[in-house]
Amino acid sequence: xxxxxxxxxxxxxxxxxxxxxxxxxxxxxxxxxxxxxxxxxxxxxxxxxxxxxxxxxxxxxxxxxxxxxxxxxxxxxxxxxxxxxxxxxxxxxxxxxxxxxxxxxxxxxxxxxxxxxxxxxxxxxxxxxxxxxxxxxxxxxxxxxxxxxxxxxxxxxxxxxxxxxxxxxxxxxxxxxxx
Numbered sequence: 001x002x003x004x005x006x007x008x009x010x011x012x013x014x015x016x017x018x019x020x021x022x023x024x025x026x027x028x029x030x031x032x033x034x035x036x037x038x039x040x041x042x043x044x045x046x047x048x049x050x051x052x053x054x055x056x057x058x059x060x061x062x063x064x065x066x067x068x069x070x071x072x073x074x075x076x077x078x079x080x081x082x083x084x085x086x087x088x089x090x091x092x093x094x095x096x097x098x099x100x101x102x103x104x105x106x107x108x109x110x111x112x113x114x115x116x117x118x119x120x121x122x123x124x125x126x127x128x129x130x131x132x133x134x135x136x137x138x139x140x141x142x143x144x145x146x147x148x149x150x151x152x153x154x155x156x157x158x159x160x161x162x163x164x165x166x167x168x169x170x171x172x173x174x175x176x177x178x179x
Contacts, residue, residue, distance in 0.1 A: 002048055010034070012056045030057045037063045039085075043071045047081040062086060067093070072111060076165030083164065088157040090115055090142040094169040115141035123153070 006012075011031035016024045037058070041049060046069040053059055067089040070082060092115040119140045123130070126138055130147040137144040137156070144156040159170045 002045075003052060006049065006052045006056055010053075010056050010058050028057050034058070034061050037061055039063055039065045039069060041065070041069050043069060043079075043082075046070070046085065047079070050083070050085060051081050059084075067112070070162065070167060072167065074166065079162060079165035082162040085162045086159060086170065087161075087167075088159055089167070091139075091158055092141045093167055094158060094160055112142075119145065 012028060013030075014026055014028045016026055019025055037053070039046060039049060046065065050063065053061070053063065063085050065085055065087045067087055069085060070079070070087055070089070070093075072089070072093045073079075090112060092111065119142045122138065122140055123145065127147070130136070130138060130145075131151075134147055134149065137146045139145075142155060143158070146154045148154050160167050161170045162168070
């Protein structure tokens with residue numbers, strides 16, 4: 001029972017008070033020592049967890065996740081329950097509003113994979129330049145990529161947040177995260 005698990009994790013408790021008119025009112029509270037929540041969930045489960053956090057008085061606690069909690073489809077009505085969720089993802093998700101173009105369903109499902117394929121091809125073309133100048137990154141579909149001295153690729157992702165069911169790039173000092 002997801003509701004019970006969230007109640008337990010938040011230390012949620014209810015109490016009754018008597019109003020002046022004689023009616024009893026139920027109030028709730030949760031632990032005050034939680035600074036942030038890191039959620040590992042697929043979109044269907046994340047859409048259940050976020051409203052439960054708000055219901056159990058934890059709606060003001062920042063919730064962070066991986067890109068797996070957001071499916072990157074442009075569907076504000078379906079994703080409105082994810083409002084407030086912070087997550088990292090590739091620039092493609094923020095710069096390429098998938099729902100505004102008539103992409104086939106397979107494109108939406110594998111869009112991150114297509115972006116990776118695109119960048120892989122570009123890397124093969126720019127490899128020697130990036131190796132000779134490791135401090136200069138290549139900004140493409142999956143982030144800013146750098147070739148490290150050991151030959152590994154370092155990539156900077158973007159921190160985003162869901163607003164009104166739509167992924168938006170978050171402004172600020174932590175807007176780019178290294179992967």
